[in-house]
Amino acid sequence: MPPDGSLxxxxxxxLMFWNLIAICIIAVVAHLWLIFAVLRRRSAGRGFPxxxxxxxVGAFCVMYTWMALTAQRVWAASRFxxxxxxxxxxxxxxxQFQWYFRYPGPDATFGATRPQLVNAAAGNPLGxxxxxxxxxxxxxxxxxxxxxxxxxxxxxxxxDVIHGFFIPGMRxxxxxxxGLVLHLHFxxxxxxxxxxxxxxxxxxxxxxxxxxxxVLAPADYTVWLDQRERTRQQAEGE
Amino acid sequence: MKSRILSRIFTTDHRQxxxxxxxxxxxxAIVGTVLSLMMRIHRVWPNMMVPGVxxxxxxxxxxxxxxxxxLMVFFVLLIAPQAGFANLVLPEQIxxxxxxxxxxxxxxxxxxxxxxxxLISGAHIKGGSAISGWSSYPPLSALPAAGPGQGLGxxxxxxxxxxxxxxxxxxxxxxxxxxxxxxxxxxxxSRLPMTVWGWLVTSILSLLIFAVLLAAAVLLFSxxxxxxxxxxxxxxxxxxxxxxxxxxxxxxxxxxxWFFGHxxxxxxxxxxxxxxxxxxxxxxxxxxxGYRVMAGGLVAIGGLGLLVWGHHMFVSGMNPWAxxxxxxxxxxxxxxxxxxxxxxxxxLWGGGFRLKTPMLFALGFLSFFIVGGxxxxxxxxxxxxxxxxxxxxxxxxxxxxxGLAGVFTVFAGVYYWFPLMTGRMxxxxxxxxxxWISLIGAYGTFFxxxxxxxxxxxxxxxxxxxxxxxxxxxxxxxxGITYSAGLLAGAQLLFLWNVFVSARRGMVAEPNxxxxxxxxxxxxxxxxxxxxxxYEYELPAGAEGFHPQWEPAAKEE
Numbered sequence: 001m002p003p004d005g006s007l008x009x010x011x012x013x014x015l016m017f018w019n020l021i022a023i024c025i026i027a028v029v030a031h032l033w034l035i036f037a038v039l040r041r042r043s044a045g046r047g048f049p050x051x052x053x054x055x056x057v058g059a060f061c062v063m064y065t066w067m068a069l070t071a072q073r074v075w076a077a078s079r080f081x082x083x084x085x086x087x088x089x090x091x092x093x094x095x096q097f098q099w100y101f102r103y104p105g106p107d108a109t110f111g112a113t114r115p116q117l118v119n120a121a122a123g124n125p126l127g128x129x130x131x132x133x134x135x136x137x138x139x140x141x142x143x144x145x146x147x148x149x150x151x152x153x154x155x156x157x158x159x160d161v162i163h164g165f166f167i168p169g170m171r172x173x174x175x176x177x178x179g180l181v182l183h184l185h186f187x188x189x190x191x192x193x194x195x196x197x198x199x200x201x202x203x204x205x206x207x208x209x210x211x212x213x214x215v216l217a218p219a220d221y222t223v224w225l226d227q228r229e230r231t232r233q234q235a236e237g238e
Numbered sequence: 239m240k241s242r243i244l245s246r247i248f249t250t251d252h253r254q255x256x257x258x259x260x261x262x263x264x265x266x267a268i269v270g271t272v273l274s275l276m277m278r279i280h281r282v283w284p285n286m287m288v289p290g291v292x293x294x295x296x297x298x299x300x301x302x303x304x305x306x307x308x309l310m311v312f313f314v315l316l317i318a319p320q321a322g323f324a325n326l327v328l329p330e331q332i333x334x335x336x337x338x339x340x341x342x343x344x345x346x347x348x349x350x351x352x353x354x355x356x357l358i359s360g361a362h363i364k365g366g367s368a369i370s371g372w373s374s375y376p377p378l379s380a381l382p383a384a385g386p387g388q389g390l391g392x393x394x395x396x397x398x399x400x401x402x403x404x405x406x407x408x409x410x411x412x413x414x415x416x417x418x419x420x421x422x423x424x425x426x427x428s429r430l431p432m433t434v435w436g437w438l439v440t441s442i443l444s445l446l447i448f449a450v451l452l453a454a455a456v457l458l459f460s461x462x463x464x465x466x467x468x469x470x471x472x473x474x475x476x477x478x479x480x481x482x483x484x485x486x487x488x489x490x491x492x493x494x495x496w497f498f499g500h501x502x503x504x505x506x507x508x509x510x511x512x513x514x515x516x517x518x519x520x521x522x523x524x525x526x527x528g529y530r531v532m533a534g535g536l537v538a539i540g541g542l543g544l545l546v547w548g549h550h551m552f553v554s555g556m557n558p559w560a561x562x563x564x565x566x567x568x569x570x571x572x573x574x575x576x577x578x579x580x581x582x583x584x585x586l587w588g589g590g591f592r593l594k595t596p597m598l599f600a601l602g603f604l605s606f607f608i609v610g611g612x613x614x615x616x617x618x619x620x621x622x623x624x625x626x627x628x629x630x631x632x633x634x635x636x637x638x639x640x641g642l643a644g645v646f647t648v649f650a651g652v653y654y655w656f657p658l659m660t661g662r663m664x665x666x667x668x669x670x671x672x673x674w675i676s677l678i679g680a681y682g683t684f685f686x687x688x689x690x691x692x693x694x695x696x697x698x699x700x701x702x703x704x705x706x707x708x709x710x711x712x713x714x715x716x717x718g719i720t721y722s723a724g725l726l727a728g729a730q731l732l733f734l735w736n737v738f739v740s741a742r743r744g745m746v747a748e749p750n751x752x753x754x755x756x757x758x759x760x761x762x763x764x765x766x767x768x769x770x771x772x773y774e775y776e777l778p779a780g781a782e783g784f785h786p787q788w789e790p791a792a793k794e795e
Contacts, residue, residue: 040589048584071619079558168694179471195706210706
C-alpha cells in the first residue's frame with residue numbers, strides 16, 4: 001500500500017496487515033495439507049476424525065467473528081458519526097473526466113448551483129448561480145488543497161455519471177452519484193502530494209480522470225487560500 | 239445426409255444439447271480469451287498496433303473489458319457448468335430417461351445462441367460495443383451521449399442480456415422440474431450425487447435472479463428509449479446538456495443488478511463444487527466425509543447468497559448501516575464455504591489418490607477456491623473494502639474464486655465425462671501437461687493482481703500512465719502478468735488439440751473407465767429401484783471393489 005498520510009489510516013493498515021497475515025497462514029497450511037495428501041500413500045482406511053473437523057470449523061468461526069467485529073469498529077468510527085463541528089467543508093464534484101473542488105469562501109456557505117448554468121468554457125464548470133450572493137466568494141479549484149491536521153468534510157456530487165472518489169494515500173473511497181450528495185470525512189496528517197483517482201468506470205476518459213491532493217502546513221494553506229481569493233477578486237474586477 | 243446433420247443440430251436429445259451448450263461456451267471462451275490477451279498486451283505496450291483494431295483507444299479498451307466480462311460470466315461460467323454439464327449427465331445421474339421438457343430445453347439453447355450473436359454483433363457497428371463494464375451502471379449505461387459504444391452498442395448489450403435471461407430462466411425451469419419430478423424410484427435426497435445438489439440449488443437461484451435481471455434490463459431499456467426515468471436523477475447532465483427530467487436513482491440499478499450478480503457468480507461454482515466432491519470421492523475411493531453436511535453446505539451457500547448483494551455497494555452511497563448488515567451476512571457465507579473446504583480436505587487426508595487428469599483439475603479447483611476464497615472475508619469488511627473496492631485486489635479475488643475455480647471444474651468435467659460424449663478417452667499425458675502449465679500460468683496471472691490492488695491500482699484503467707500517478711513500481715509486475723497470461727492462453731491450445739484429436743483417434747473407453755458408482759456410467763445396464771448411495775467406494779471388511787448405484791444393495795448376511 002502507498003504511504004499513509006491520514007489520521008485514521010494507521011488503524012486501517014493495521015487491520016489489513018493482521019487480516020493478510022491470517023489468510024496467508026491459512027492458505028499455506030491448507031496447501032501443505034494438500035501436498036501432504038497428494039504425496040501420502042494410502043493410510044489404514046480410517047476416516048478423518050469428525051471431532052477435529054468440527055473443531056476446525058469452530059476455530060474458523062471464531063476468526064470470522066473476530067474479523068467482523070474488529071472491522072466493524074473501524075467502519076463505525078469513520079462512517080457512523082459525522083465530522084466534528086470544527087471540520088472544514090469542501091465540495092467535490094465529479095464530471096466526465098475531471099474533478100472539481102469548491103471551497104465555500106469566507107462566508108463558509110456554498111452558493112446554489114444549477115445544472116443549466118454549467119459552462120466550463122465560460123469559467124463556470126459547476127453552474128454557480130450568479131443570483132445567489134452566497135456563492136460570490138466560492139473558490140473552485142482543480143487541485144484539492146487541505147491543511148494538515150484539520151478534519152475535512154467532503155460533500156461528494158456528480159454532474160453526469162457515477163464516479164469513484166479514491167485517495168489511496170488517505171485510505172478513503174466513496175462513489176460520487178448523480179442526484180445524491182454524499183459525505184466523507186477524514187483528517188490529513190502528513191504534508192505532501194497524493195494522487196486522487198477515479199475508481200468507478202465512467203466512460204472513455206476514466207483512466208485519466210485523476211487529480212491531486214496537496215496537504216500543506218496550516219500556514220501555507222492560508223497563504224494558498226488568500227492567493228486564490230485575490231485571483232478571484234481580480235477576475236471580478238476586470 | 240443433410241437431414242442427419244439437421245437432426246443432430248435441432249435435437250431435443252439432452253446429451254446432444256449438453257455438447258452444443260459446451261460448444262457455445264467454448265466459442266465464447268475463445269473470444270473472451272483473445273480479448274483478455276489484447277488487453278494484457280495493451281497495458282504493457284500501449285503503443286502497439288493490434289491487427290484489426292489499430293492503435294487501441296481508451297474506448298476500445300473499455301469495450302474489450304465489457305465484452306470479456308460479459309462473455310466469460312454469462313456465456314461461459316453461467317452456461318458450461320449448468321446447462322452444459324447438466325444436460326450431459328443430469329437425467330442419467332437421477333435415473334431418468336430424459337429431461338422434463340425436452341423442447342423447452344432445445345428452445346432455451348437456441349435462444350442462448352441468439353443472445354450470443356446479438357452480443358458479439360456489437361463489435362461491428364458504429365461506435366463499437368458498450369464500454370460500461372459488465373455491471374453497466376447508469377447513468378453511463380442509460381444515456382447514449384455518455385460515450386462511444388453507449389448508443390447502439392449498449393442497446394445490443396441490453397437486448398442480448400434480456401434474451402439470455404429468458405433462456406436461462408427456461409433452462410432452470412426444465413432443470414428444476416427434472417430434479418423434482420423425474421427421479422427414479424429409490425433415488426432419495428441422500429442418494430443424489432453432489433452435482434445434482436449443486437444443480438438443484440443453482441436452478442432455484444436462477445429462477446429468482448434472472449427474473450430480476452430481466453426486469454432491470456427492461457427498465458433500463460425503457461429509460462433509454464421510452465422517456466422513463468427509473469435510473470436517471472433530475473438535472474443529470476451529459477456532454478453539456480441537461481437530460482435528467484425525472485427523479486430516478488442510479489442506486490436502484492445497483493441493487494437490482496447485484497441482487498442478480500452476486501448469486502449469479504454462485505451459479506458458476508456450485509455445480510463445480512458438487513463435481514469436485516464426486517471426483518474426490520471417486521479418485522480417493524472413499525465415501526464423502528459428511529455427505530449431509532456437504533449437501534447442506536451447498537444449500538446454505540445458495541440461500542445466504544441471496545442476502546449479500548450489498549457488499550458490492552459498501553462505498554456506492556448506500557447507508558453505512560446497511561453496509562454493516564451486508565458485511566455480516568457476507569461473513570456468514572464464509573462458514574458454509576469453510577465447511578465445504580474442510581470436508582474436501584478431510585476426504586483427501588488419507589492420501590493414496592489416483593492422480594488422473596480430472597482429479598488434478600479438481601485439486602486445482604480446490605487450490606484456487608482456497609486462495610481466492612480467503613480474500614473474500616477481507617473484502618467483506620467495509621473498512622478494508624473502502625480501500626480495496628474496484629482495485630485489482632477485487633479482480634484477483636473473483637478471477638480466482640469464480641473464474642479459475644469455475645473453469646478448472648469445467649476442465650475436470652470435460653476430461654471426466656469425455657467418454658460419455660465421444661466413447662473415447664482424452665490423452666492423459668497432454669491432459670497433465672495442460673493442467674500443470676495452466677496452473678502455473680493462472681497463478682502467475684492472477685496472484686500478482688492482489689499486490690497491484692494493495693498498491694491501489696483501480697480497475698478499468700486502459701493504461702498505467704495517468705496525470706497524477708503512473709504506478710511506476712507496478713510496471714515489472716504488470717509485465718509478468720502479461721507473460722503469464724500468454725502462457726495460460728497458450729496452454730489452452732493443448733486442450734483444444736487434445737479434444738479434437740482424442741474425439742477422433744483417442745483410446746476407446748471402457749464402459750466405466752473411472753470405476754465410478756454414479757448412474758451416468760451405468761452404460762445401458764437395466765436396473766430398477768435405486769438402493770444405495772452415490773459414493774459407495776468403501777466396502778466393509780476389506781472387500782475389494784465398489785458398489786455402483788445401478789446394482790441392487792447387497793443383502794445383509
